[in-house]
Amino acid sequence: MNRKLGKNGPLVSSVGLGCMGMSGAYGQSDDKQSIATIEKALESGHNFLDTADYYLAGHNEGLIGQAILGKRTKAFLSVKTGQLVAPGPNGAMGPGPVTGRPEYVQNAVMYSLKRLKTDYIDLYTLARVDPNVPIEETIGAMKDLVQKGVIRYIGLSEASAQSIRRAAAVHPITALQIEYSLWSRDIEAEVLPTIRELGVGLVAYAPLSRGFLSGEYEKPGDLKDGRAFMPRFQGENFYNNLKLVEKIKSLAYAKGCTPSQLAIAWVLAQGEDIIAIPGTKQIKNLEENIASDKVSLTAEDLQSIEAIMPAGSVSGTRYPEKFMNSLNK
Secondary structure (H helix, E strand, O other): OEEEOOOOOOEEEOEOEEOHHHHOOOOOOOHHHHHHHHHHHHHOOOOEEEEEOOOOOOHHHHHHHHHOOOOHHHOEEEEEEOEEEEEOHHHOEEEEEEOOOHHHHHHHHHHHHHHHOOOOEEEEEEOOOOOOOOHHHHHHHHHHHHHOOOEEEEEEEOOOHHHHHHHHOOOOOOEEEEEOOOOOOHHHOOHHHHHHHHOOEEEEEOOOOOOHHHOOOOOHHHOOOHHHHOHHHOHHHHHHHHHHHHHHHHHHHHHOOOHHHHHHHHHHOOOOOEEEEOEOOOHHHHHHHHHHHHOOOOHHHHHHHHHHOOOOOOOOOOOOHHHHOOOOO
8 A cells, every 4th residue: 555755745655664673773683584574575565665874874774775776666765864873882883963964964865875776865854853953954955965866855853843844944845754653642732733734744653662562572671672771661661551552452353453553553544644664674574564554443443542542641751861852853
């Protein structure tokens, strides 16, 4: 199933593939398996591949570049930029400062093209709004890339309604990428109405709340990667949220689908201007996720889901406090 991305954007798959986990974000990954998963997505007609130049310092783009060789026209490449990486404990890399400097954006895209083995990027997205650089300057640099044919569409991520309006005054914004799920609905108050007014599509990342809504986790110790440090997956928050997931599981099984499929179907049911990009590095999970677009939710189903998990019912914030401060600028 395809949907139009934004008022004047292209047709893309309603369920895309988030590739971040293929580069060590959620534990060990296998490059061969990851490439096979990307290839399977394209074979299945699900063309939206989401990555970023900072996912393991370009490793993720390199994987995609290998997977799309000879199949470039089947892929819609969504690339985020503007988030720097910084050294973490034990030699790991973590998120660093954000940058929207025009010269950085115009330089970074050239490295992305090389790693992706392509001469254009479909959707180039500013990962975070730099509070120290007027967004008009950043979008101006991206507009120049559109005019040169280096990128085709411009996107924003985790931006406030005000920033979206300012950006759209410089150049049409095709999509806003932001976390949206049964657990993360704060955008419904101001951001979602704004992008709909402006004709901006919504790319919903983490529609499964980083896997928690799949119902596969029973205790905090089950999460041994970066998710273990997120407030929603810690201590009492974990168990409070688990109670909600158990109710969703029961509803999903009664509906004849998996909890993951119900959660993704809920996101898609919030509007034809929304696509979901659940992440996975395994074909079996990919196949389960893309089947979500065949799950039809009735008005009664949506009411039942709302009764179980209304907005604001989740315990804990989606990121630790120091990272929350970089959002919605």
